[in-house]
Amino acid sequence: MDHTKVDNLIEQIRNSCLIKNVSGIKYLSVIFRRMDTDFDKRLSYQELDEGLKTFGLEIVKDDLMMLFDAFDKNKDNQIDFLELVAKLRPPMTKRRVELINQAFDCLDANKDGILNIDDLKIVYSTNAKQHPKFISGEWTEEQVLRNFLDSIDTPGNPDGKVTREEFMNYYAGVSSTVDDDSYFDLMMRACYGLPNRGS
Incomplete structure (x- = not known):
C-alpha cells in the first residue's frame, strides 16, 4: 500500500x-x-x-x-x-487538544458527556447576557444560548446536543485558521473562562 x-x-x-x-x-x-x-x-x-x-x-x-x-x-x-x-482533523498540538477538552468539561455542567441548553444556562449565562442581541432586547438569554449551541452543533440540522467528538471536530476546524498557539490559547481561555496556565 x-x-x-x-x-x-x-x-x-x-x-x-x-x-x-x-x-x-x-x-x-x-x-x-x-x-x-x-x-x-x-x-x-x-x-x-x-x-x-x-x-x-x-x-x-x-x-x-x-x-x-x-x-x-x-x-x-x-x-x-x-x-x-x-x-x-487538522493536526493539533497536544496543548490545543487539552484546551478544547478543558472547555468542553467546563461547559458540561452535569458531566454526562453531552452539551445541551441546560448545561449552558448553568455555566455560560454570564456570556449570554453580554451578547449584543440580548443587550438590545432582540433575543432572550435562551435564544442566545441556543444560537451558540447551534453554531457548534450539526450544520443545517442541529439537534440541541453536542458531544465531545462534535466539539473537538468543530474546534479542529477553528484551530486550522489560527496559526499561533499562544493566540489559540488566549482565545479559548477568554471564551470559556478557563484558568491561566499555572493558576
Whole structure:
C-alpha cells in the first residue's frame, strides 16, 4: 500500500471539508453517523462512497478503495468511521487538544458527556447576557444560548446536543485558521473562562 498516497488523499478530503467551513469535518461525521443505522460506528465501502458523495466529494474508485483498505484493519470489509474522521482533523498540538477538552468539561455542567441548553444556562449565562442581541432586547438569554449551541452543533440540522467528538471536530476546524498557539490559547481561555496556565 502506498502510504504517501493515502496521506495525500486524507489531506485532500480534509482540505475539502475545511473549504466548506470550520464545521465541515463535523458535518461529514454526521453524514457517516446517519448512515450507521445499526450504531456500530462502522461503514462498508459503498456507505463510505455514498457518504462522501452526499458531502459533495467525488473520489476516483481506485483511490477510494485504497483509502478504504488502509482503514479496514481487520479486513472484514468495514471501517471505523470515527477513526477516519479523527484522521481528517487538522493536526493539533497536544496543548490545543487539552484546551478544547478543558472547555468542553467546563461547559458540561452535569458531566454526562453531552452539551445541551441546560448545561449552558448553568455555566455560560454570564456570556449570554453580554451578547449584543440580548443587550438590545432582540433575543432572550435562551435564544442566545441556543444560537451558540447551534453554531457548534450539526450544520443545517442541529439537534440541541453536542458531544465531545462534535466539539473537538468543530474546534479542529477553528484551530486550522489560527496559526499561533499562544493566540489559540488566549482565545479559548477568554471564551470559556478557563484558568491561566499555572493558576
